[in-house]
Amino acid sequence: MLDVNAHPIMTRWPAQFPDRIQLYSFPTPNGVKASIMLEETGLPYEAHKVTLSDADVKSAEFLSLNPNNKIPAIIDPDGPDGEPLGLFESGAILLYLAEKTGKFIGQSSSDKHRITQWLMFQMGGVGPMFGQLGFFHKFAGSEIEDPRPRERYVNEAKRLLNVLNQQLEGQDWIAGDYSIADIAIAPWLRGLDFYNAKELVGWEEYPNVAAYLERFMQRPAVQKGLVTPARD
Known part of the structure; x- marks a missing residue:
């Protein structure tokens, strides 16, 4: 059985409140999924900043x-x-916390599976494709002269945005009621700002997605989770 107090991670990030959920994260699109979910559920937790530097991760x-x-x-x-x-992987954490609390996972088994499919859509599509778009547009990959990698991820990002735009026609949230699918997807949409890629993907062509992200950003738990743990 895992011994919380004796866990090796505690020697670097000691727990002030070991009876609470311990979160080890940084405010990236994947990282904020966990903090937003913890805020939304109201579960008591303690956040530890783990930077993306090799010295930490x-x-x-x-x-x-x-x-x-x-x-x-x-x-x-x-x-x-x-x-x-102990758990890692943002999607696994979302599913675990949803099942632990009975929140944001739907009211029936069918709801749960519909929500889970959109969670997997983010994990296997939106996250990896948007991340590669950022690499080839903003970061080191932008120095590559061959245009094909960048074009591939721009086109795939556009395709995924179109899927979302169609799914959101006539509804506020991706799988009906607000759920872990939204907590997974929306932070990656927000990430397009960080990548300076909204114009590149034609953001204005997806009005349902734009309105969806605005609704998401208005939630108090989202606003708190986006800055937990603080960068500085």
Whole structure:
């Protein structure tokens, strides 16, 4: 059984409140999924800033919780059957917290599966494709002279935005009621600002998506989760 107080990660990021969920994260599109969900559910938690530097995410302490050296990760001292549980991968964390609280996962088994398919849509599509778009448009990949990588991810981002725009026709949230699908998808839409890519993908061509992101950003829990843990 996982011993929260003796976990190696505690030597680098000690818990002031070990009886609360421990969040190890940084405010990236993936990182804020966990903090927004924790704010939305009202679960007590303690946030620890884990930067994206190798000194943090590749440290032995962090790797003891997440061998994939990516944020976010959590430890819940009150996990299933009353035993502590450590988790990594943002989608897995969203599903776990939704099932733990019974919130943002729908009212029926059918709801849950419909929501989960859109969560997987983000995990397998929106996140990886938008991330590559950012790499080839804003970061080191922008120095590559061959235009084909950039064009590939621009076109794929446009395709995904069109899927979302159609899905949001006539409804406020991606799978009916507000859910973990929205908590997963919307931060990546916001990330297009960070990548300076809205004009590149023709943002104005997706009015349902633009209105959706604005609704999402107005939620108090979202506003708090986006800055937790603080960068500075």
